Every structure is written in structure tokens, then in C-alpha cells.
Amino acid sequence: MDFDTLHALGKTELHCHLDGSLSLSCIRQLAKMINRPLPASDDALRQLVQAPADSENLADYLKTFDFVAPLLQTKKALQLAAFDVVAQAAEENVRYIEIRFAPAFSISGGLSLSDATEAVIEGLHQAMTKFDIVAKALVCGMRQLPNADNQAMFRANAALLGNGLVGGDFAGNEADFPTSVCAPAIKTAQRLGVPLTFHAGECHCPQNIAEAIFLGIPRIGHATACFDQPDLIQKIVQTHTTIELCLTSNLQTKAARSLDEFPYQALKAAGAAITINTDNRTVSNTTLTHEYELYQTYFKTTAADFLAFNLNAINAAFISEPAKQALRNRLHQDYAAYL
Numbered sequence: 001m002d003f004d005t006l007h008a009l010g011k012t013e014l015h016c017h018l019d020g021s022l023s024l025s026c027i028r029q030l031a032k033m034i035n036r037p038l039p040a041s042d043d044a045l046r047q048l049v050q051a052p053a054d055s056e057n058l059a060d061y062l063k064t065f066d067f068v069a070p071l072l073q074t075k076k077a078l079q080l081a082a083f084d085v086v087a088q089a090a091e092e093n094v095r096y097i098e099i100r101f102a103p104a105f106s107i108s109g110g111l112s113l114s115d116a117t118e119a120v121i122e123g124l125h126q127a128m129t130k131f132d133i134v135a136k137a138l139v140c141g142m143r144q145l146p147n148a149d150n151q152a153m154f155r156a157n158a159a160l161l162g163n164g165l166v167g168g169d170f171a172g173n174e175a176d177f178p179t180s181v182c183a184p185a186i187k188t189a190q191r192l193g194v195p196l197t198f199h200a201g202e203c204h205c206p207q208n209i210a211e212a213i214f215l216g217i218p219r220i221g222h223a224t225a226c227f228d229q230p231d232l233i234q235k236i237v238q239t240h241t242t243i244e245l246c247l248t249s250n251l252q253t254k255a256a257r258s259l260d261e262f263p264y265q266a267l268k269a270a271g272a273a274i275t276i277n278t279d280n281r282t283v284s285n286t287t288l289t290h291e292y293e294l295y296q297t298y299f300k301t302t303a304a305d306f307l308a309f310n311l312n313a314i315n316a317a318f319i320s321e322p323a324k325q326a327l328r329n330r331l332h333q334d335y336a337a338y339l
């Protein structure tokens with residue numbers, strides 16, 4: 001399929017970070033609101049908000065997020081940001097998206113941990129009235145924060161579940177803070193009834209994936225380190241764990257040092273539930289359409305495969321069964337001409 005066809009096809013995305021996906025025009029608007037000077041040329045700005053080409057690891061990649069954090073400290077800013085990311089997704093015919101962000105990174109201006117989420121939800125709702133898309137929010141605990149902080153974040157947000165907020169995640173510094181360190185906060189989120197996904201396997205550490213599955217987490221972001229671990233892949237399949245693959249991001253963080261270390265082929269051959277995601281549209285300089293094009297080029301992924309991955313995403317989405325059925329019907333229509 002050519003790029004225009006991939007662009008026009010209906011798509012779904014489970015793994016997209018708000019702060020890593022702001023358009024340059026939104027970044028300019030938010031910077032203006034706090035009188036922060038930015039380079040005049042978009043090329044120069046892009047250099048500041050994209051991961052450096054020579055990122056050596058996840059920690060390097062994550063440094064890029066420091067640039068945007070000061071821009072996301074008011075309700076208005078978070079609302080505009082959420083609207084902006086949904087607009088980008090809708091433009092490339094994403095029908096369902098879950099957008100994640102870390103409330104703990106948006107409280108330095110006086111917002112509470114739930115104010116921040118309410119503002120994001122407001123932006124998502126505004127975008128849904130304007131565009132043909134369903135957009136939901138996930139709140140991220142951060143691995144490097146104390147468990148008490150992540151527990152407080154999930155407690156503060158649990159009351160918003162079902163009203164635009166549909167679940168939680170853990171992101172951040174995986175190399176120094178393995179899954180076991182986060183277990184107390186994971187268990188708190190689970191006790192509060194927060195459906196969870198979880199970043200794991202981005203630092204050549206299959207154990208972090210295994211532990212997350214052992215803790216009962218049904219979705220794993222990345223899971224890159226399973227590429228050469230057949231027993232772990234079997235575990236992923238047996239437990240029906242859904243994997244949120246992020247190809248471009250993995251090549252940048254060196255989670256996969258080459259395409260051979262990307263787990264797509266191994267997971268697909270084993271029959272695992274895989275999904276295609278951008279991770280960070282701006283930091284990784286990508287779109288979902290571009291990711292599809294890469295899979296087609298590198299792995300000969302077909303329209304039938306893309307449909308199956310989208311249905312996997314719908315199955316794993318943190319929404320009601322009737323909402324899932326409506327999205328499935330839509331996707332079947334979208335792909336019918338290409339099967």
C-alpha cells in the first residue's frame with residue numbers, strides 16, 4: 001500500500017505520550033503563554049524537541065522531555081496540549097487513541113495531581129467534539145519516583161476513572177528502577193481498580209517484562225527485550241498479554257540495536273497480541289502512518305496484519321465492550337477493500 005492509502009486507513013493507538021507528541025505550533029503557543037523565548041526557525045526548534053540522533057540509551061532519550069515540561073504547568077496548557085495531540089491523530093485517521101502523561105510532571109505551577117488530569121480530559125473531550133475520533137487518557141507513574149509519590153498520584157486520580165481517564169502506566173528510568181522496585185505502587189493502582197499497562201523491556205532486561213506479567217499487568221509497552229527469549233514469548237502468548245510495539249522509539253533508545261533485536265517477527269510468529277504505536281510523535285519524529293510504512297518496508301506487513309493488530313488494540317483498550325464493538329465494525333469496513 002502506498003503512503004496515502006496507509007494514511008487513509010483507520011488506525012488505533014494505545015501508546016502515545018502527551019508530552020512527547022506536541023506539534024511545533026502547539027509548543028510555540030504554550031511557550032508564548034509563559035513568555036519563554038524559542039528559536040524562530042522550526043528547524044532549530046525541532047533540534048530541541050526531538051531525541052538526538054546519537055542517543056545512546058533510554059536515559060539519553062528521556063532527557064529531551066525536560067524541554068517541554070515547563071510548558072505543561074497550567075490547566076489551559078494541558079488542555080491545549082491534549083487537543084493538539086488528538087488533532088494530529090485524527091488527521092491521520094486514528095479512530096481510537098489512549099494518550100498518557102505523568103501528572104507528577106505538571107504540578108510545579110500549583111496544580112494538584114487530579115487538576116492536571118482533569119485538564120487533559122477536558123482537551124480530549126473538546127477534540128472529540130471536533131474530530132471523528134475517540135480519545136482517552138492514561139496516567140503514568142514514574143519508575144524513578146518514590147512509591148509513595150506514585151501511590152498518591154493513583155489515589156488522587158482513581159475518582160476520575162471512567163470519565164475520560166481509563167487507566168494507568170509506569171514510565172521513566174527502567175535501567176535503574178526495575179519492575180520489582182515499583183511493585184508496591186503497582187499493587188496500589190490495582191487495588192484502586194486502575195487498569196494498567198506498563199513500560200518494560202527497553203533496557204535489555206527481559207526480567208522486567210516477566211515480573212510485570214507475574215504481577216498481573218495485561219499490557220506491556222515495548223517488551224523489546226523478549227526478542228530472543230522464547231520462554232518469555234510463550235508466557236506472553238499464554239497470558240494473552242498485549243504488546244504495544246514502538247519501532248522508531250526502540251531504534252532511538254537502542255532498546256533494539258538493530259531490526260534483528262526488534263521483537264515483531266518473534267512475537268508475530270508465536271501468535272502474540274501485538275499493536276503498532278508511535279510512543280512519541282515529536283520526540284521520535286514519527287506518525288502512526290510512518291510507523292505502518294516502516295513495518296511494510298522492513299517486515300512485509302500486510303493489510304490483513306494491520307487489521308489484526310488494530311483489532312488486538314481494540315481488544316486491549318480500556319473501554320466498554322459496546323464501545324469496542326463499534327470500533328471493530330468501523331475497522332472491518334475500513335480494511336474491507338484491501339483484504
Ligand SMILES: O=c1[nH]cnc2c1ncn2[C@@H]1O[C@H](CO)[C@@H](O)[C@H]1O
Nearest residue numbers: 017019065100101102140171172199
Ligand atoms: O519510551 C519511553 N520509555 C520510558 N519512559 C518514557 C518513554 N517515553 C516517554 N517516557 C516518559 O514518560 C513521561 C510521561 O509521558 C515522559 O515525561 C517521559 O519521561
Ligand SMILES: [Zn+2]
Nearest residue numbers: 017199221279
Ligand atoms: Zn512510552
